[in-house]
Amino acid sequence: MxxxxxxxxxxxxxxxxxxxxxxxxxxxxxxFKPKDPIINVDSVALSGLHFSIHNLRVYVNVTINTAVTVKNPNRVGFQHADSTAFLRYRGLEVGQGLIPAGKIGARDSRDMNITLTLFADRLAGDPDFYIDAISGKLPFQTYIRLPGKARLIFNIHVVAYATCDLEIHVLTQALASQTCHYRTKL
Incomplete structure (x- = not known):
């Protein structure tokens, strides 16, 4: 019994x-299925553009300020380490900006400002750059990748991506156009 x-x-x-x-x-x-965070680019602005031609050499200095909002759609917090945003010219990485580590609460969002600085020496050997500079429009792309982890019972790795195609008008020293793309996987 x-x-x-x-x-x-x-x-x-x-x-x-x-x-x-x-x-x-x-x-x-x-x-509780983990979802990738979403990066929305709120604004892109030139804070400094110095462009000159001396002795058949083109000198350029560009600083781009990007304001983004990162939204965490998860029911748990999202933590990300230090990361880097890149500035590209025709696929070549020519600048970068730091994204400091941080946390975003469950179903919360966080505003970030990223300053991207051009490394002009990386453009010196590119013949397309001289053609674009003479035409008056320089095509750049910002690339933001924010990897991190959401902790449920164990750590789940998630990543957010955003890119913006920019065209800088040399004479007016302003953005001629910008188109942003948001992806959760690349």
Whole structure:
């Protein structure tokens, strides 16, 4: 009799534990499923553009300020390490800006300002740069990648991406156009 009660008790306990594990697994894969954060580029502005031509050499210095909002759609916090945003010219990385580490709460968002600075020496050997400079329009692209982790029961790695195609008008020293793209996977 005692053996039968013990067997029923152990079976009920095992069924309860298995049921709870299944419940947590289902919740983890549906309601608490980690999602990649979303980066929205709020504004892109030139804070400094110095352009000159001396002795058939083109000198350029560009500083681009980018204001972004990072939204965490998860039901748990998102933590990211120091990261880098890049400035590209025709696919070549010619500048960068630091994104400091931080945390974003569950279903919260955070505003960030990123300053991208051009490394002019990386443009010196590119013949397309001289053609673009003479035409008066320089095409650049900002590339922001923000990797981090969301902690549910264990760490889940998530990544957010955003790129903006920019065209800088040399004579007016202003942005001629900008088009931003938001992706969760690249």
């Amino acid at each position: 005692k053996s039968r009660r013990r067997c029923i008790c152990l079976s009920a306990t095992a069924a309860t534990v298995i049921g709870l594990l299944l419940l947590f697994l289902i919740l983890g894969l549906t309601v």
